[in-house]
Amino acid sequence: MERPKEAHAVVKLAVDLVILTVLDGRLQILVVERGNEPYRGRLALPGGFMRPGEDLPTTAWRELQEETGVGPAHIPHLEQVGAYSEPDRDPRGRVVTIAYLALAPDLPAPTPGSDALNAAWVPAHDILAAPTQLAFDHDTIVADAVEHACAMLEHTTLATAFCTTPFTIGDLKSVYEAVWGVPLDIRNFYRKVRRADGFIEATGEKRASDVGRPAELFRRGLATVINPPMLRTPADSVRPAV
Amino acid sequence: MERPKEAHAVVKLAVDLVILTVLDGRLQILVVERGNEPYRGRLALPGGFMRPGEDLPTTAWRELQEETGVGPAHIPHLEQVGAYSEPDRDPRGRVVTIAYLALAPDLPAPTPGSDALNAAWVPAHDILAAPTQLAFDHDTIVADAVEHACAMLEHTTLATAFCTTPFTIGDLKSVYEAVWGVPLDIRNFYRKVRRADGFIEATGEKRASDVGRPAELFRRGLATVINPPMLRTPADSVRPAV
DNA sequence: ACAATAGTGTCTGTAAGACAGTATTCT
DNA sequence: AGAATACTGTCTTACAGACACTATTGT
Numbered sequence: 001m002e003r004p005k006e007a008h009a010v011v012k013l014a015v016d017l018v019i020l021t022v023l024d025g026r027l028q029i030l031v032v033e034r035g036n037e038p039y040r041g042r043l044a045l046p047g048g049f050m051r052p053g054e055d056l057p058t059t060a061w062r063e064l065q066e067e068t069g070v071g072p073a074h075i076p077h078l079e080q081v082g083a084y085s086e087p088d089r090d091p092r093g094r095v096v097t098i099a100y101l102a103l104a105p106d107l108p109a110p111t112p113g114s115d116a117l118n119a120a121w122v123p124a125h126d127i128l129a130a131p132t133q134l135a136f137d138h139d140t141i142v143a144d145a146v147e148h149a150c151a152m153l154e155h156t157t158l159a160t161a162f163c164t165t166p167f168t169i170g171d172l173k174s175v176y177e178a179v180w181g182v183p184l185d186i187r188n189f190y191r192k193v194r195r196a197d198g199f200i201e202a203t204g205e206k207r208a209s210d211v212g213r214p215a216e217l218f219r220r221g222l223a224t225v226i227n228p229p230m231l232r233t234p235a236d237s238v239r240p241a242v
Numbered sequence: 243m244e245r246p247k248e249a250h251a252v253v254k255l256a257v258d259l260v261i262l263t264v265l266d267g268r269l270q271i272l273v274v275e276r277g278n279e280p281y282r283g284r285l286a287l288p289g290g291f292m293r294p295g296e297d298l299p300t301t302a303w304r305e306l307q308e309e310t311g312v313g314p315a316h317i318p319h320l321e322q323v324g325a326y327s328e329p330d331r332d333p334r335g336r337v338v339t340i341a342y343l344a345l346a347p348d349l350p351a352p353t354p355g356s357d358a359l360n361a362a363w364v365p366a367h368d369i370l371a372a373p374t375q376l377a378f379d380h381d382t383i384v385a386d387a388v389e390h391a392c393a394m395l396e397h398t399t400l401a402t403a404f405c406t407t408p409f410t411i412g413d414l415k416s417v418y419e420a421v422w423g424v425p426l427d428i429r430n431f432y433r434k435v436r437r438a439d440g441f442i443e444a445t446g447e448k449r450a451s452d453v454g455r456p457a458e459l460f461r462r463g464l465a466t467v468i469n470p471p472m473l474r475t476p477a478d479s480v481r482p483a484v
Numbered sequence: 485a486c487a488a489t490a491g492t493g494t495c496t497g498t499a500a501g502a503c504a505g506t507a508t509t510c511t
Numbered sequence: 512a513g514a515a516t517a518c519t520g521t522c523t524t525a526c527a528g529a530c531a532c533t534a535t536t537g538t
Contacts, residue, residue, distance in 0.1 A: 007293060008293065009255065009292040009293050009295070009296060012250055013253050050253065051248055051249060052249055052336075054329070055328050055329055056338070080324050082322050083298055083322060083325050085292075085298040085340075086297050087296070096255060096298070098327075168490085169490085170489085170490075185528070185529070186490090187491080187529090187530080188527070188528065190490095190491065192526090195526090208536075209489075209536090211487075211538080212487085212535080212536060213488080213489055213491080213535035213537095214489090214490080214535075214536065215489080215490060216491085228525090228526070228527095231527085233528090410517085411517085411518090412517075427503085428517090430501065430502080432519080433499090434499090434500085450509075450510095451515095451516075452510080453515050453516070454508080454509060454510075454514085454515045454516025455507065455508035457517060458518090470498090470500095475500095
């Protein structure tokens with residue numbers, strides 16, 4: 001693995017977080033306004049550099065905690081999306097970043113961190129539609145992460161991570177619709193969700209809303225993969241048609 | 243993205259390659275015998291450190307060229323598998339590695355590189371069954387990469403990357419069987435492959451073997467995703483039953 | 485009663501798995 | 512003719528999409 005005659009690139013390693021939630025029926029991403037150069041004042045993904053002794057997941061969890069105030073109790077899973085390594089992606093020098101994806105239920109309003117002027121949720125589709133908004137190559141990272149999330153919802157039970165327990169089947173359907181960006185047939189959705197063993201678990205309780213029949217409440221099941229999978233039709237895509 | 247008051251970890255970035263091929267009807271992985279400490283004499287994945295000015299894909303292609311003598315002409319695609327960052331994964335110090343996956347048709351016998359005593363194909367199942375063979379955390383990387391390859395064969399046309407053009411449908415079936423580790427029904431396989439538009443393209447030629455009816459020859463089609471996908475049944479897995 | 489939301493049932497097409505049979509070559 | 516490999520067709524079942532209907536609440 002070594003080749004001592006050759007120079008090794010000197011790089012800094014960072015982690016960037018794509019924290020997704022469903023708000024107002026839309027998929028939203030947590031972004032911060034940068035307080036330092038470069039890209040001061042521009043929107044960017046939360047993230048930070050790896051510290052000595054840390055591995056990447058540790059860095060990711062720490063940054064998540066610092067930026068949103070939530071830990072593993074609220075976010076069941078952090079998923080690695082990929083590494084971004086273009087030599088000129090950061091004007092300060094060689095910075096390679098590893099992107100992580102987190103699915104969050106309705107979180108407390110984000111509080112700005114020490115190096116961020118502001119923190120806010122912005123709709124994912126705004127970023128994907130006009131990919132020149134974010135600092136660095138964060139637009140690309142967002143696109144990759146959202147596609148990753150779409151794919152995960154097909155095969156894993158991670159959609160429940162967007163919901164606060166307990167949740168209704170309607171809540172869960174809203175998650176799929178927001179992430180995939182397509183309307184789903186609620187009747188077929190019911191059938192598929194109930195057929196998938198271990199996806200959701202009835203609590204026996206009901207939640208009354210202002211009007212209409214109260215909905216049954218569920219909690220996450222034990223399964224992590226859905227069988228049969230919840231497939232989007234191939235034409236569906238979260239990206240706006242070109 | 244910066245937090246100047248805190249120390250940043252000093253790490254070196256490496257790329258490791260999981261180069262897969264199908265040989266003797268089995269999925270095989272290119273490994274090298276290490277010529278330097280640590281793990282001198284142990285088997286490991288080919289790989290190397292990123293050099294100044296390179297991004298990760300460039301490093302991966304360069305290492306691929308150095309280790310196997312083949313370039314983009316033979317390997318249509320390099321796929322990023324993930325980052326491995328445990329602080330003590332390398333006894334020399336902090337080394338974070340990004341794993342890449344390459345699917346190769348029958349290559350010339352691998353030639354040892356400058357830092358490798360030897361290079362050879364070893365069956366993937368041997369490594370997965372006894373995950374204590376390779377240096378560093380390369381057993382883990384192999385497991386992740388093979389799983390990645392299995393998943394890619396379901397949804398993409400990358401199985402053709404294992405075949406030298408032109409190939410027969412029987413050749414393609416052998417690829418799926420070797421990677422997934424399960425026997426497939428050739429009649430159903432024919433149907434699925436021919437239904438998937440743009441997967442393979444008839445050349446009109448035939449290949450006569452020693453005995454039996456000559457097989458029709460095909461080349462890769464233009465599609466990159468298979469629709470409908472070639473799904474393995476959920477019970478199937480390349481990993482040996484526990 | 486009526487609006488609004490929650491949930492069930494049915495019909496139909498597509499594709500998957502299982503399996504029987506036909507075609508083309510060489511010896 | 513027979514062996515060996517290549518290929519095609521059919522039957523059944525499972526699941527997806529589309530759509531009509533019933534159930535339970537509040538006003």
